[in-house]
Amino acid sequence: MGRYKQGILGAFSGKVGNVVGSSINGIDYMKGLPRKSTKTPTLPQLMQRSRFGLMADFLRTLGGVVKVGFQSRKKGLTPYNAASSYNLEHAITGTYPNFVVDYPEVVYSRGNLLGLSDQEVAAAVAGELDFSWSNDAPVGGSGGTDKATIVVYNPAKDKYVVAQAAAARSAETSTVELPADFSAHRALGYSGR
Known part of the structure; x- marks a missing residue:
């Protein structure tokens, strides 16, 4: 794979002849088409x-x-x-x-921020999960204003519910509503900041 800066024709994306052009993180790349291996x-x-x-x-x-x-x-x-x-x-x-x-x-x-500590998840009402945690934001850090993102995954359905910026760390709690088809299955909750 070669990296180039504004070659003869400038940056390009896609296949041209036997090369492919792309841009990753603002850097232009050009690489040859891969060949299928005949080895096991x-x-x-x-x-x-x-x-x-x-x-x-x-x-x-x-x-x-x-x-x-x-x-x-x-x-x-x-x-x-x-x-x-x-x-x-x-x-x-x-x-x-x-x-x-x-x-x-x-x-x-x-x-760089600390993860949420003392996390707990409870199903208080059908179709909802209550997340709680401790506000342990360091002094001089975010002060608890950083937002928690909560992900609930249902392995049986292979579906996610994502609540981005669900609540500030200082709120110490958030409720996530789940689809009706999650109720008969085990779901996994993840929270982060």
Whole structure:
């Protein structure tokens, strides 16, 4: 893959002949078309492809949340790639070919602010989840004005409910309404800032 600055024709996106142009994080790239391999994949390759596909499927719908939650990433790494990398390492369990997502270990937000502590989730009313936490914003930090984002995932339906900027950290509580088809299934709640 080659990086270029305003080549003969300037930046382009898409396929032109046997090269593909794209722009990632404002940097223009040009690469040759890939060739299909005729070699049989090795077991480690199959294992990595399986793990990667599982996590990609899980995070795909959370693109907007991950873009905000992993924005303070390493240079040259997109938020989605940073989230994938972290969760591939920490949130996949099992043995090949039976890898599964370890839902309690999934993280969609990492940054400079402290995570919410003493979190609790309760279903007080049908169709609603009440989230509560402690306001432990450091002195000189955000002061609790940073907003919590809450994600509820239903593995049986493979659906998410996302409440972005649901409440300020200082509010210490937020209620999320769930679709009616969530009521018969176990749902997992995640909150972050």
